[in-house]
Amino acid sequence: MTLRMVALDRALRPAWVRRLAWLLCLLPLLLWIVRGVQGELGVNPAETLVRGTGIWTLRMLCVVLAVTPLRQWAGLASIASWRRMLGLFAFFYAVLHLLAYAWLDQGLELPAIARDIAKRPFVLVGFAAAVLMLPLALTSFNRAIRALGARRWKLLHRLVYLIGPLGLLHFFWIRSAKHREGEVLVYAAIMLVLLAARPLYQWHQRRAPARRVMSA
């Protein structure tokens, strides 16, 4: 680990830095509110919000999936403690996305929403991803971790490896309706790197035990 990384890791440690990150995560919502009050959410505000909350869910999923690789490969141990906050933000934007869809697009008509989920695979996949996030959000506090036991808790939270790709598939399906897959491929590449970084790190550690001693 380079000295620069050690310095960065130290710089990220104070509580106020984490609070700043928290505020940054909230920024998209704050901007929607400001733009909404000013009437500047675009020509089709409902569409702006449904799409915006969706894309920010995917972005937050990428951010939370980046924590472990950054810790392992770049030695940023301090951000490990951000993981819960980042994961909860991913869930938060997923809830907003679901709410925007149910309210702005479907007019809160529950039978219509149920029909839509049952009828359209891309809606079903998105809905499934959101539902799978629920147990993770509900077990994100210390008491839940203790009650479950660390091993079971870890196993449960591996669901994120399924949730990310499901979110991606949901995004791909809607974009492929009009052959606009470009942006989806960018997110897919990012997610692939983040997911592959984990087994690669294990493999790297097994192959080079000497280097581990050096870096420790």
Next chain:
Amino acid sequence: LATVRSATAGAVVMDKPTAYGDATSYNNFYEFGTDKADPARNASRLKTRPWTVQVEGEVLKPATFDLDALLKLAPLEERIYRLRCVEAWSMVIPWVGYPLADLLRRVQPTGNARFVQFETLADPKQMPFVGSRSLEWPYVEGLRLDEAMHPLTLLALGMYGEVLPNQNGAPVRLVVPWKYGFKSAKSIVRIRLVEKQPATAWVKAARQEYGFYSNVNPQVDHPRWSQASERRIGEDGLFARKRPTLMFNGYEAQVGQLYAGMDLQRNF
């Protein structure tokens, strides 16, 4: 553009026209980008003069019309049409133009002509997204001859009393108000009368999702979303319910007979 209000049945709806700013900043025109804000940003590079439209194929008198000839070909009328996008939003646009039939009669379709194919400009120098893999270029659309000859099928040269803004399909475009918006080809350079049903851009891109007819029909869903309702741009508030979509976009009285006896679920 000097115009008279159209007297054709169904040509002037009573709905409140969409704000000019909304109608010119929220467009699907993939030659200029796939985001709906892209065309307004990128279409200034389009040169609309000189411009010619070639009319050819199964006609007795093939001809090439320049823009001035098109502007003088028939009296310009103002028509206020509902515009329903396949993406479940809608607008109300005051167009300026005349029936496409006026142009087609000039070139005298032969007995073999059964369909009309529209081809739009595809110049990568003026249109930065021509060549992107979203669609095959040039953009091709088509109508059955009787649809093309229908008095509501408009060859539009303007909107809101002015010449067409580039992002809305300048200098000359089609408007078929009872069909989803993508059927109304923009920036047309060639009109060809043909015997066989044309292979249109969206049918080639996704046959299961976009049909040749693409009549507005609340009972036939798009595979990814419902077509039963729509959001009227600028009018239906953020938390307002979407309004129900009308059969043939509300033009059933005028065009219903074109499809008598047809299975509209299959011929979507």
